[in-house]
Amino acid sequence: MSAASAAEPGAEDLTLSIHVPHFVTSMLAQIPGANEYLKWWINLWRENPVHLLVETTLILLILYILLQRPSKKRSKMETLPAAVAQELLNEYEPEPLCPPLTEGARMVLEDSVLLETKPSKYTKVSGVDKEVLNLTTMDFLGFGQRKEIHKAAEDALNKYGCGSCGPRGFYGSIDVHVFLEKDLANFFGTDDCIVYSDADSTATSAIPAFSNRSDLLVVDEAVNDAIITGVNLSRSRVLFFKHNDMEDLARVLQKVEEEDRRLKRKPQRRFIVVEGLYRNYGDVCPLDEVVGLKNKYRWRLFLDESHSIGVFGASGKGVAEHFGIEMSEIDLFVSSLSTTFASVGGFCVGSREVVEHQRLSGAGYCFSASSPPFVSTVASQAIKLLTSEARSKLAPAVKKNAQTFHAAVRKLADGDLVTVSNPSSALAHVRLAPKYQLAEDPADYDEATRCAEEKTLRAITKKMREEGVLATVANYIILPDTVKQVVGSNKRPPLPPPSIRFAITALHDEDELTRAVQTLVKCTREALKDHPSEAPVTVSTPSITLRKRH
Structure with missing residues (x-):
């Protein structure tokens, strides 16, 4: 009997039963616990050899995967002769970055x-x-030529510098931004106001903030491109009516109401989208009739007054004031600071809920740098002039x-x-x-x-x-x-x-x-x-x- 067998009393029985080589038992004797594992392995072989084979195969496969060194993949280009590869490169023509000018x-x-x-x-x-x-x-x-406007811009530049260097929701809010929002809300007689740093971004942000793919927009076919972009970004269902044609608008609204009854459609947000003074035509929206249809069919109203502020209305508040329409009748009222107010940017006035929702959902507000402080100061000064003159x-x-x-x-x-x-x-x-x-x-x-x-x-x-x-x-x-x-x-x-x-x-x-x-x-x-x-x-x-x- 060998020394290894003397050290491990059960080794002789195992060797005799399945003829384990002597050098294996000697080597296992040097590893603590190895002999016990060998006995377990032999017993499992006697009781359930299939289970043992499956388990051993899985262990070997795992070891193979862990220890295998990944082979370097050969690219297809390496399989081509150099002359052929060069010929293909010479023939390659990338797509133009921009389409050719028409x-x-x-x-x-x-x-x-x-x-x-x-x-x-x-x-x-x-x-x-x-x-x-x-x-x-x-x-x-x-107003852009007034000395009061120039003085307000100069004073703001000296106090605040030029840029705000950040979006409103983070570190770009300056006190003059808040003052301007209060001035606009007071001027239009609404609860609150939100100011955007770009005029076109106002409509393109406000519409998608309140309308999505499950909602419905009925749009005048002559609206400006900023509104068209906002409508497109909303992914809402869109129906157009003929420009300033109230009979056609009524036809569209009546058709939607009939579809609701037939399809038993679930409630959804619905907006009539118009401009006060149309940029593409220079004509006025019959807003009193639009509001009448809006109330009759229970819709909401989006109104862009970018080109009518200061021109229409007894106090220059636009087409809504011209027709005697209360601000409460207009769910989304947007306008530009870049026209009458001699500044840069746009704004939306309305209820506090409408404004606060845009502070988190208006893309142009959340992801754009806020207006330079002197721009807001100029707009506030323009409101004072508009109010007084x-x-x-x-x-x-x-x-x-x-x-x-x-x-x-x-x-x-x-x-x-x-x-x-x-x-x-x-x-x-x-x-x-x-x-x-x-x-x-x-x-x-x-x-x-x-x-x-x-x-x-x-x-x-x-x-x-x-x-x-x-x-x-x-x-x-x-x-x-x-x-x-x-x-x-x-x-x-x-x-x-x-x-x-x-x-x-x-x-x-x-x-x-x-x-x-x-x-x-x-x-x-x-x-x-x-x-x-x-x-x-x-x-x-x-x-x-x-x-x-x-």
């Missing part, structure tokens, strides 16, 4: 105007030797100037031009007369006809600059067909026909506006000599979509 996009870039001085009533633009009369800046009440002289002056401009176009154009805007609107769109338009309906315009008509309008505005009057063509961004072209489940409504847009302010006088219209008519007649007499033939081009650029 004729319309090229015209927009070539027609860009660069201001060389501040945008006051008379300003200096590149390429023109003398100052030009500015009819493009939407400073409707002329709008009723007495400023709003009446804007209304009078707008009526003067529209009357002059009708009188002097002699059938060559038409204005489609409200006679009291400070935002005026002037188009070629129907006999010169290259399409009968906005939906009939394609790239060729739109570009041909815009080419004539751009020739008019270029000649006007040379004659000392600054006006602008309503520009459009041309997108390729790879970009999403629908809003909700609907195709986007057609844009208005091309037009020249004028912004009339309280600073203009009757002589200046009459001279501007005379210049417009003169340049129009010169440009019409080269205007095509019929719609051009559309060449084969990639499918495009036209979208408004502010």
Whole structure:
């Protein structure tokens, strides 16, 4: 008997029963507890060999996986000869980062105007030797030129510096932001207000904050591009009604009500979406009728008053005040600080619940840096001026100037031009007369006809600059067909026909506006000599979509 067997009394029996080699028993004798494991293994083999085989296989497999060194994968390129690989690289052409410029996009870039001085009533633009009369800046009440505004901006810059360097919800809130929100809430007579640092971000944030894919929006087909973007971001179901057509709006609302009864639809949030003064047309929404339909069918109302504040209403509060509509009738009231208030940004006024919800759900508020402090200070100063002077002289002056401009176009154009805007609107769109338009309906315009008509309008505005009057063509961004072209489940409504847009302010006088219209008519007649007499033939081009650029 070996020394190992003497040390381990049970080793001899195990060796005899299954013939364990001597060197194995000697080696196991040196490992504490190994002999006990060997006895357990042998007993398991006698009782249930299948279980033992499965367990041993799993142990070996785990050890194999843990100890195996991963092999280096060979790339497919390594299997190709160098000459073939180089040939493939030489033939590779990446997709373009941007689509090629179309004729319309090229015209927009070539027609860009660069201001060389501040945008006051008379300003200096590149390429023109003398100052030009500015009819493009939407400073409707002329606050941007007031000494009080300049002084407020200067004092705020000296106290706070330039930027806020952070979003409102974290470390970008400064006392003047809160003061401005209180001033706006007091001016409009609401519980609270939220200020956004960008005007277009106000609508694009407020709509998705309150409407999602389970909700329904009924939208005027002429709303501006910021609203269209907000509607699209909400992913709500969208129904359009004809521009300012209350019969069509009633038809849409009645159809939805009939669907509710037939489908037994669950309750959902529903908004009618309109503008007070439409940026794309310059006409006024019949808000009293909209509110009547809203109450009849029990809907909510979203109203954008960006271009009507300071122009309509006894105290300059917009179209809602013009029609005597209480603020409580408007569920979401948004507007811009970039027009009448001579500042930058936008705001939404309403109940405390509406405002506080946006502080956590309004993307433009949560994820954008807050406005520079001097911008908020300027807006607060503009509210003081609007409160003290709008009723007495400023709003009446804007209304009078707008009526003067529209009357002059009708009188002097002699059938060559038409204005489609409200006679009291400070935002005026002037188009070629129907006999010169290259399409009968906005939906009939394609790239060729739109570009041909815009080419004539751009020739008019270029000649006007040379004659000392600054006006602008309503520009459009041309997108390729790879970009999403629908809003909700609907195709986007057609844009208005091309037009020249004028912004009339309280600073203009009757002589200046009459001279501007005379210049417009003169340049129009010169440009019409080269205007095509019929719609051009559309060449084969990639499918495009036209979208408004502010």
